[in-house]
Amino acid sequence: MKLAQISTGSLRLRFLLAVMLWVALGVAGIWFTATRVFERHIEQMYHEELEVHVRELARLTELDGNGRPRLMRPLSDPRYEVPLSGFYWQVGVPGRAPLLSESMTRGRLDMSVAHSPDIAHKVERGPTGPAITYGLMERGPDGEEIHIVIATDQSELDDDIASFTNELSVWLLALAALLFATGLAIISFGLRPLARLREAITQLRSARVQKLEGRYPSEIAPLVTDLNEYIRQNGEIVARARVQAGNLAHSLRTPLAIVTDEAERLVQRESCASSGRVLLDQAEAMQQQIDYQLARARSAAGARVPGSRAMLPELAVPILNAMRRLHPDKAFELDAPADPVTIPADPVNLSELLSILLDNAGKWAKSQVTMAIGMSDQGQLTIRIEDNGPGMNEDQIARAFEVGTRFDPAMPGSGLGLAMARDICENLGARLELRRAGSGLTAIIYLPA
The missing domain is CATH 1.10.287 (Helix Hairpins)
Known part of the structure; x- marks a missing residue:
């Protein structure tokens, strides 16, 4: 389906807008829901992990003979041993230097979060930026307060969420493009019978067929x-x-x-x-x-009757023969292409039009009338009827189509011929033009190709 076929108010445009709206709402809904669910899930995972680590850190912490804190062994997560990795811990005893993780080469954690045996959580500024902090307080053998704090940079959580969001966005955009392409295909397939109907009507209007043909879906068949x-x-x-x-x-x-x-x-x-x-x-x-x-x-x-068609020069041959008998002293010549031409016009009206113009030319011609069938520069079919009579001046040409106009009362006729010819042309969707041609007159009919 070409985009050029889509116009304002068309069914295609309406269906496309509906598909675009549905795809946009669906994809946006999936994106919003998935990112919210993932964000809650990853946050919960981080918090659960930190709670596990702070409990592990509490179990591994002991005081030496001088009351200073130490670990019985390193934490199970090696990220706390990498400098400025974003994962930190700190153990403090009042009046003693705090014990820091190897990753915390600068800065300190806020010990105020560790103020009770219950695990407390807050977000504060850590060594490398905002951090998710968990802490608790335990008592040593002699009742000393041991403050245990563990933290993870907020950026670690944000980076995971952003990575998921970006990847999800790419896949959802690809899904949206695929759904839109599928919608285009469905619309094209669903409207194909209407396209065939339009083509059939075009053939009917151009007189290629006499009625609409073909099989159509039950919705269109009636x-x-x-x-x-x-x-x-x-x-x-x-x-x-x-x-x-x-x-x-x-x-x-x-x-x-x-x-x-x-x-x-x-x-x-x-x-x-x-x-x-x-x-x-x-x-x-x-x-x-x-x-x-x-x-x-x-x-x-008979104006523009659907399915009406006339064949040239086949239609003109019997008319020319009749004119030769009606005006035996005049020569009627036909200049037509080798291949016949089909015109979407009522043959009775076209026959009457040609008869009027040929008879009028036969009355005024000195010796010869020529009928030529061809194409104009604008792609219109033309029928030229030319005589070698006295012709008309510009003023006479301007008045020629008036009802009852007769320039020579001695010449037989009613003065209706050219007026009737003009009306027939209008009903056929054609145009009639008179021109001087040397000493004679040329009548040109411009018909739709």
């Missing part, structure tokens, strides 16, 4: 089934809309023809000629608007 049913129903709705548009056109055409016929009869009567001409003009305007709005309704019904 969605896929509903989408396929929606696509099917949408196609039926489009088909019915086109039929209804045709029926509406047919039902309006008859009464409008009757109105037009009656208006023509009125024009022939001198007393009603003026009213007849008004009716004829309005009937023509009505017919123009009916044709335009019905054409818009038909093209809008």
Whole structure:
């Protein structure tokens, strides 16, 4: 899974944040608990060890003939014999020089901790820094007070705790990285069906397939089934809309023809000629608007229908043949790539668009119309329809897409062609552009590749 696929508000981001939060809380909890448990355990171990050593030191201590303390033998722990090792002991008798461990080459221990037969503990400053000190007081043969003190540097305990904490932190960080990587793998695997669904929808939108295909988990399968049913129903709705548009056109055409016929009869009567001409003009305007709005309704019904696709130049060949019969004195040429091109567009709408532009070019061309299929510099599919007619100036090009615009009343037509072509292009997600080409005119359709 690429990080580039992760965007704000995505499921991946939500799952990743949840995994990161859970891993962070879990690892932090383990770290805190383990360090606290180890700290208590090691402290208890140190205290128990010092208590054992102070009792051992008390058993080994005796007074010589002069009342000075001495040991019958060294302590069992050799660290008390290493200079400044951090492990020290001291035995003192009032009025006598204290007996010191070989490790204590400087400083003294506080004898006040050894004030009773019970073992006392405190933390004070020792020969090499803060020390954990244990002490007790015993009586000699003649009732002398013998003060026995043993100590360990606090740094010894702190170093053991720090060493454990550092090592634990490294291992827990490695565990966190492993858990996070596992979470990424689980998220990637769990969302793979959604990725396949996205790819299937992309193929559907690009007209590579007619419906969503493939097997999906039970949680997603109902969605896929509903989408396929929606696509099917949408196609039926489009088909019915086109039929209804045709029926509406047919039902309006008859009464409008009757109105037009009656208006023509009125024009022939001198007393009603003026009213007849008004009716004829309005009937023509009505017919123009009916044709335009019905054409818009038909093209809008098939706009961006999922799964719709058209093949070029296959779609254009029968249209060009029809144009050759409609304009027998004009040559219609096709310049297309060797490999067919699939366009995610409704073939009926695209056919109507090409028919309008080719017919318009055939009306104005002197001798030739060329249709070329290619790619623009921006990676868009282009269809260029070029004629060698008189062309248009810039002002005419700016007004060409207005409904009812006719630059030559003698030329057959209703002035709706280019306006309808523009609307069809918008419904297809395409763009229509007119340009002067020498003495003629070029219409360029920019389609999504």
